Amino acid sequence: MTLTARIEALTGSRVARIRALHGGDLSEVAHLTLADGREYACKTGPMVAVEARMLEAIGDTAPAPRFVAGDLLLIDYLPEEPATPAHWRDLGRALRAQHDREGEAFGWPDAYAFGPVAIPNDPAPDWPSFWAERRLCPSLPFLPPDLAKRIEVLIATLPDRLPDLRPSLLHGDLWTGNVHFSGGRAWLIDPACYYGHGEVDLAMLHLFGSPPAAFWDGYGATEPGYDERQPIYQLWPALVHYRLFGSGYAGMVERLLSAAGA
Template sequence: MYHLTSDWLAQLPVANINHFEPVSGGDINESYAISDGTHKYFMKVQPGRGKQFFAHEVEGLKLLSQAANTPEVVAFGEINGDGYLILKWLDQSSGSQFELGQMLARVHQIHRDQFGLDHDFTVGKIPKHNQWQSKWQTFYVEQRLKPLIELAKQKQRWNKNRSQHMSNMIEQINEYYANQPVTPSLLHGDLWSGNFTFSNGKPYLIDPDVFFGNREFDIAVTTVFGGFSQEFYSGYNSIYPLKKGVEKRLGWYRSYYLLVHLVLFGETYGPALDNVLEPF
């Protein structure tokens, strides 16, 4: 855990911080609960990564907030080269997954005319290349799958079997979308169960990695590690029904998410990736 000094804390734009303690907040950031005695905040720190690390998340929260509940950004910046992001604290509660699904559907109804985003995100462990593309298959294969495959090769976590099945899958993707139009939707981009919560009974989306893409990408990610009930999908479909045959296509995107985990965390995720790729 990164050691926050009183001098470091004194430079925050929130005055009179008199209490801070580490809290769980995923495996990417150092996370803390901080308080000035009156208000409580959630703070994430990226040692040595600078302000730019959190600019992408702040932009994502802003975009999602057009249609979703998101944590309120108090401030983000840099102290001694360390990036930080301060959000208003959310007290967790129970809530309706049906409403969560409806909320995600409304996010996906925010559309653009191309796939991508107006900036890349290259300061994370997995660089995201977001140049605008008119074809979904071009964006997904060239700017998501292939860079990850290269990283897996560099870490010696790639093999002939994975390469063959991935090539077959990419061929399927290219063939399918050559004749199937896709409307670019605003995506959360990393929608596993750790990236939603409930506060005062309302659903919230947190920790986004946004871009405009195929909404089936977000849906596929929700199915990889569980945590989303049937009510979630019912709520989603009540607002923005998924297209016929979606189950057959989800593997195209589950493979990406498991490949991310293979690159970041190692061969522990190899069998799950191989299992998803096996049908191709």
Template sequence: MGGVLIPEELLSGVSVEGVSRVHGGDIAAAFRVDTSEGPLFVKTHPRPGPDMFAREAAGLRALRRHVPGEVGVPRVVRELPSGLVLEWVEVGPVGGGDEEVLGRALAGLHRVSAPAFGAVDESLAGFVGSVPVDLTPSDSWLDFFVGRRLCPLVARAVDEGAVPARAGVLLERCLSRAEEWCGPVEPPALVHGDLWAGNRLVDVRGRHWLIDPACLWAHREVDLAMMRLFGGFGEGCFAAYGEVFPLAEGWQDRVAWYQLPPLLVHAILFGGGYGASVMAVLERYS
């Protein structure tokens, strides 16, 4: 996407003083736009999925409503099918910020609940990265996780050759114990949905910010499993979380189970060794 330009409609009426390309993840093109009223963050994609940016904006708004104030969430300045304009966050040095503050804030976020698992608003279609996911609400976390996440993602990964056909056989074996692997029943929690370290910023004042969400009502352990998948979060963060909102017994045995969806998404999008990682997890739980 080296030649991607910012669509004119995203900056209509804005007094632009400068534009520079910045790192914005693996899916969208990202820019810093300096304006007469200060810098903005702009992200766009030449071929965005239907409502892809609308879903991100909905997630940002949900987080802004419910994340404790010690942790920031960028304000949505403009939302269009072609992209988003967001509040700019001036990122500080790597390793800044108090991880315990983040852990306590996540525990507070996960205490926010809803009647059902699934979408945070009226839209039933969501995305993880650029991969579509079904957010149709369900009263059962087991039904939602298996029927709306695991099975569709494994089927797509097999169809696209990201994992071998044997993945479907292993998944069928896993499902016989899926209720056990999903853990004790808990109320739906508001989760970020894609909480790897790249979607957590620390600004120049040491404040943590959450960005690029794929929000839904889910089991809270999905966020914590994602945080452990690629690293980047200190043990102080998890310890502080546990002090505020302790995890149910056996959570360690469920971490890899809840890492399956992001591993499948990465296998679909990027290939490489992610397919082998998916197979290893399926073998473990089958």
């Protein structure tokens, strides 16, 4: 059955138009218009059912998943608009509210991936163990020996450097490309959710730039030690980029290790 036929069977309406959109690592994305006027973002890929559950967990700050069947996901389509200070303030408020939502354990019920890079989410008894075992250690076999050794040195210090905390709901891949502004609001798209330390989302948001002051007006104050922990948390997405795109990211990994004192 063709994609168009599957969509029509799922929605009960004829497909009027499908227009390709920029997609993520795991899914092809298109803007779908049905004959009855409904519009969706249409995603196809091997893990869309997991993504749908993540969007549901985020709730009102994410576009709602409306249909999911096999490798096909239809979510609300939100026309993009230019970012304003009000949009960024809304993002800060929404992210703070999300980070205030606690889970029972660090991790997530489903494993996930960034393209070919697997993301293990098995629970861990404490936060330093989760960050070491589920985020940093999996990259060690893919690194030059000198970088791997420096990460092992850093891992040994994590119990003394990462806080004892309750697990917070994370977006998990919060760079600016996964923040969507529409309808006067900020929306979170393409999640890689798990429960951990909210500062991980903040660190990712600052890896390739910094949000404007309005974001912090909405989010509020950070915890003591935030600046010292930021390079530890930024190291993981840097390692993912190294594995996805090659040794051109080795300098970023080295810089973050130095900033973390390793």
